[in-house]
Each structure stands twice: as C-alpha cells, then as structure tokens.
Amino acid sequence: MNTPTLLGLCAAVLIGLGLYGLIVSPHPLRKIMAFNVMGNGIFLVAAVIARRGAGAGMGGDPVPQALLITALVVAFAASALGVALVLRLFEETGSASLTAPDAAPRTPPSESEV
Amino acid sequence: MRAILDIFTIVAVVAGAFFFLAGTVGLLRFPDTFTRAHALTKADNLGLGLVVIGLLPQMDGVMAGLKLVLVWLMVLLASATVSQLIARAARRGGSDGGKS
Amino acid sequence: MTLALTLALVGLLMALAIWTVVARDTFAAVTGFVPYGLLLTLAWLQLRAVDVAMTEAAIGAGLTGVLLIAAAARLRATETPAWAERPGLATRVLAAIVSAAVAAGIGACVLLLPDPAPSLAPAVVENIAATGVGNPITAVLMSFRAMDTLLEAIVLLLGLVGVWSLAPDRFWGGRPGPAPTEDPNSILGYLARVLPPIGIVVGVYILWVGADHPGGKFQGATVLAAMWLLVMMAGLSDAPAVDRRWVRIALAGGPGAFIAVGLLGSVIAGAFLGYPEAFAKPLIVVIEAALLPSLAVTLALLLTGPPSRKDSSE
Numbered sequence: 001m002n003t004p005t006l007l008g009l010c011a012a013v014l015i016g017l018g019l020y021g022l023i024v025s026p027h028p029l030r031k032i033m034a035f036n037v038m039g040n041g042i043f044l045v046a047a048v049i050a051r052r053g054a055g056a057g058m059g060g061d062p063v064p065q066a067l068l069i070t071a072l073v074v075a076f077a078a079s080a081l082g083v084a085l086v087l088r089l090f091e092e093t094g095s096a097s098l099t100a101p102d103a104a105p106r107t108p109p110s111e112s113e114v
Numbered sequence: 115m116r117a118i119l120d121i122f123t124i125v126a127v128v129a130g131a132f133f134f135l136a137g138t139v140g141l142l143r144f145p146d147t148f149t150r151a152h153a154l155t156k157a158d159n160l161g162l163g164l165v166v167i168g169l170l171p172q173m174d175g176v177m178a179g180l181k182l183v184l185v186w187l188m189v190l191l192a193s194a195t196v197s198q199l200i201a202r203a204a205r206r207g208g209s210d211g212g213k214s
Numbered sequence: 215m216t217l218a219l220t221l222a223l224v225g226l227l228m229a230l231a232i233w234t235v236v237a238r239d240t241f242a243a244v245t246g247f248v249p250y251g252l253l254l255t256l257a258w259l260q261l262r263a264v265d266v267a268m269t270e271a272a273i274g275a276g277l278t279g280v281l282l283i284a285a286a287a288r289l290r291a292t293e294t295p296a297w298a299e300r301p302g303l304a305t306r307v308l309a310a311i312v313s314a315a316v317a318a319g320i321g322a323c324v325l326l327l328p329d330p331a332p333s334l335a336p337a338v339v340e341n342i343a344a345t346g347v348g349n350p351i352t353a354v355l356m357s358f359r360a361m362d363t364l365l366e367a368i369v370l371l372l373g374l375v376g377v378w379s380l381a382p383d384r385f386w387g388g389r390p391g392p393a394p395t396e397d398p399n400s401i402l403g404y405l406a407r408v409l410p411p412i413g414i415v416v417g418v419y420i421l422w423v424g425a426d427h428p429g430g431k432f433q434g435a436t437v438l439a440a441m442w443l444l445v446m447m448a449g450l451s452d453a454p455a456v457d458r459r460w461v462r463i464a465l466a467g468g469p470g471a472f473i474a475v476g477l478l479g480s481v482i483a484g485a486f487l488g489y490p491e492a493f494a495k496p497l498i499v500v501i502e503a504a505l506l507p508s509l510a511v512t513l514a515l516l517l518t519g520p521p522s523r524k525d526s527s528e
Contacts, residue, residue: 008324010224016317021235023309027296051261053333059262066354077373080516084377096292195405
C-alpha cells in the first residue's frame with residue numbers, strides 16, 4: 001500500500017460520497033457542491049494514474065497532469081454557470097426548488113429594485 | 115552544521131504547530147466571535163511566522179527565502195483585514211456577538 | 215513516514231467531504247468545502263503534480279469558494295423549504311447502495327491498474343527540446359496538446375456568454391452585481407489599494423516562470439482576476455457594463471490570438487497550431503501573453519454574474 005494507491009482508494013470514496021450528495025440533496029446549490037466533490041475525486045484518480053507513469057526523470061506523467069489543469073478550469077466554468085442558473089431560478093420564482101410545480105414568474109421589480 | 119540547521123527547523127516548526135493548536139483550542143473554547151477572532155489572528159500568525167522562520171534554513175538561495183517571507187507578510191495582511199471585517203460584521207449583526 | 219502523512223491527509227479529506235455532503239446548513243457546508251479544496255492541494259503535492267496543485271489552490275479552492283459563498287449567502291431564504299423536500303429513507307438507502315457500488319468499482323479499478331504503468335513521459339522528454347520551454351506541463355499544454363488549451367479558452371468564453379444570457383432582457387448590456395455600497399475608505403478599501411500592485415506582479419511572475427518551473431497562465435490569470443474582484447468588492451471600482459467595447463475586445467483577444475497563431479501555423483508549418491521550429495518559444499510567449507488578460511477578465515466576470523442593473527448614465 002503506497003501513497004498513490006492510498007490516494008486512489010480515497011478518491012474512490014470521495015466519488016461515492018459526491019454521488020450520494022448529488023442524488024440526495026434537495027437544494028440545487030448542494031447538488032453543485034456534491035458534483036464538485038465527485039469531480040475532484042475523479043481528478044484525483046487521474047493524478048494517481050499520472051503518478052504511476054513516472055519515469056524519464058520526471059515525478060509523474062505530464063500529459064494527464066496537463067489535462068487535469070484543463071479539467072479544473074472547465075469544472076469551475078461549469079460550476080459558475082450552474083450557480084448562475086440557480087440564482088436566476090431563485091430570482092424568478094422565489095424558491096430554489098427543482099420539484100415545485102412551475103410558479104408563475106413574479107412581475108418584474110421596478111427599476112430601482114435590483 | 116547541517117544537523118544544527120535541521121534541529122533548528124524541527125524546533126521552530128513544532129513551536130509553530132503548537133501555536134496553531136493553541137489558536138484552534140481558542141476557536142473551539144472561547145464564548146463569542148470577538149474572543150475567537152482574537153485568538154485565531156494572534157496565535158495563527160505567530161504560528162505561521164515560526165514555521166516560516168523554521169523553514170528558512172532549508173531554502174536554497176536568498177530569493178527563495180525572501181519569497182517565503184513575502185508569503186508570511188501577505189498572510190498577515192489578509193488575516194488582519196479579514197478578522198477586522200468579521201468583528202465589524204459581528205458587531206453589526208447582533209449584540210450577542212455570534213454566540214452559538 | 216510519508217505514508218503516515220498521507221493517511222492523515224486522507225482522513226481529513228474524507229471527514230470534510232462527509233461534512234460537505236451531510237451538513238444541514240448550506241453555508242456551513244461551503245465552509246467545509248473550501249478547506250477540502252485546500253487539502254486537495256496537498257494531495258496533488260503528494261502525487262508530485264505541482265502545477266495542478268497551484269491550479270487547485272487558485273481555482274478549485276479559491277474561486278469556487280468565492281462563488282459558493284456568495285451564492286449561499288444570497289440563497290439563505292431557500293434553506294428551510296429545501297430541507298423539507300429531502301427524499302425519504304428508501305431513496306436515501308438506495309442512493310447509498312448505488313454510491314457504494316460505484317466507489318467499490320472505482321476502488322477495484324485503482325487496485326487493478328497495470329503494473330509497469332504505461333507512460334508518455336519518455337516521449338515528452340524526447341520532444342521537449344523542440345518546444346523551447348523547460349516545464350514539461352507547459353510544453354504539453356502549449357505545444358503537444360495546444361488544441362485542448364485553445365478549446366478550453368473558448369469553453370471559458372462560452373461559459374461566460376451562458377452566464378450573461380441569464381440576464382433579464384431589460385438589463386441586457388448593464389452592469390453585473392449590486393451597486394457598490396462599500397465605503398472606499400474602510401479596511402477593505404485599504405487592502406484593495408495595497409494588495410493589487412503586489413498581486414499583479416505575482417500574477418505576471420507566475421505566468422513568466424511557468425516556462426521553466428511550475429506555474430503558467432491559468433494560475434497567473436486567477437491571481438489577476440482575484441485582484442480585480444477585490445477592487446470591485448471594496449467599492450473602489452464598479453463592475454464593467456457588459457456591452458462596453460473594451461470588455462468584448464479583452465475577452466476575445468486571447469482566443470483570437472491563439473486561433474490566429476494556429477492559422478499562421480497551418481500556412482507556414484503545414485498543420486493547424488504547428489509552430490515553425492525556430493519560432494516555437496516566441497509564439498508560445500505571444501499566445502500566453504495574449505491569453506493572460508483574457509483569462510483574467512473571463513474568470514472575474516464569471517464570478518460577478520449576469521448583468522443586473524442598467525447604467526444610470528445611459
């Protein structure tokens with residue numbers, strides 16, 4: 001049991017926890033957070049694979065690591081879009097529920113309100 | 115010489131860790147927001163300073179050591195600002211100071 | 215010894231992940247999520263992925279933390295109605311079984327990974343001299359897999375367009391976020407005057423040093439975006455209106471330069487994004503210098519959100 005394998009198993013547990021949170025949490029923001037937990041677990045598995053590919057004088061295989069940087073940035077962009085959607089849902093209907101029957105949109109507030 | 119520097123590093127870093135522990139005990143045991151912020155800011159900054167001083171002999175080159183000291187100064191600046199903001203918000207937020 | 219450190223790290227990671235998932239109050243859960251991201255930085259370091267660790271600290275813990283804290287504060291009123299909608303015990307048990315099965319499957323895959331692990335490291339080492347950069351991650355990002363980086367920059371831009379498209383029609387072209395109410399002479403204003411000059415130097419330094427040491431444009435752009443966000447939050451400067459020309463040019467300049475270099479490469483070197491042999495390093499520097507401000511503006515505007523008020527001067 002060396003460090004990469006231990007972190008790989010930890011990553012598997014994190015993926016399970018994130019998936020549970022994604023399915024069970026009723027609040028959309030909690031779903032986004034659980035999705036991030038799961039995503040970070042997946043990235044950790046990729047980093048374990050990169051570490052095991054160490055060789056030729058480097059501590060890890062650089063190609064998966066470079067892809068991980070891309071993945072982290074894109075995951076942030078996706079989270080930002082998801083959070084913007086939840087906030088917009090809240091502004092339009094007054095609740096952040098995904099299961100409530102479609103409420104009629106509230107009348108637009110006047111210009112002085114934001 | 116190497117051994118003396120290593121012992122210095124270990125002693126300083128352990129002392130820094132002790133101050134971090136003291137700050138966390140303060141966070142958990144003090145009764146309200148103001149005392150907690152006080153404990154955290156004072157103890158954690160001193161702890162970080164000791165850790166940085168302890169790591170300085172392990173750096174190779176003056177520039178790397180200066181970068182470490184810059185990190186410490188930035189953390190001092192940020193944590194001082196944040197603790198002031200938290201205290202101000204707690205004072206506005208209610209007379210109980212955030213007791214929980 | 216390292217194994218003991220890794221065990222402690224794993225224990226903390228799992229405890230924080232459990233807290234994030236089961237904590238009752240969303241704000242408390244976010245308070246657990248930010249240190250989870252910072253501890254993941256240590257996990258990346260344990261796996262010798264220094265560039266990824268910097269990106270995680272900057273974007274994964276830093277920017278995502280700001281995003282979630284701001285959202286959790288605004289959505290406080292939806293806590294109780296949401297808690298009332300929790301699924302019943304049967305659904306939760308079923309979800310736990312499915313999650314445990316997925317975790318077990320992935321754990322089994324980790325344990326069954328092939329033992330002489332296949333690796334592209336020797337191929338990278340063979341070809342890195344042609345790219346002119348010393349950091350293998352930068353060489354992979356900017357030269358061997360430059361197409362992925364180009365598409366990533368465009369995905370960020372599309373994400374921003376998606377966030378902007380959520381604005382109500384009457385606010386289109388306006389400024390995002392609430393009007394600045396913070397007193398610019400307060401402690402936050404002081405920090406916003408002292409920190410950004412240092413932050414800008416640090417951000418550009420991280421970009422420049424990324425050619426040969428860990429670093430790069432994503433980490434540097436995040437530091438620059440954070441400085442701009444600090445200035446906006448302290449009330450020293452208002453968020454830009456999204457229909458301003460300089461905003462549009464700043465956003466499109468980076469990906470545009472990248473595509474231009476790619477088309478240049480297809481003419482001179484015979485393949486899209488191919489770099490002519492002697493010009494590889496200068497072209498990479500040009501692309502990174504063009505992408506740095508674009509990425510910083512994109513990341514900062516992703517955090518401020520869709521336009522929510524019209525300029526009173528228009």
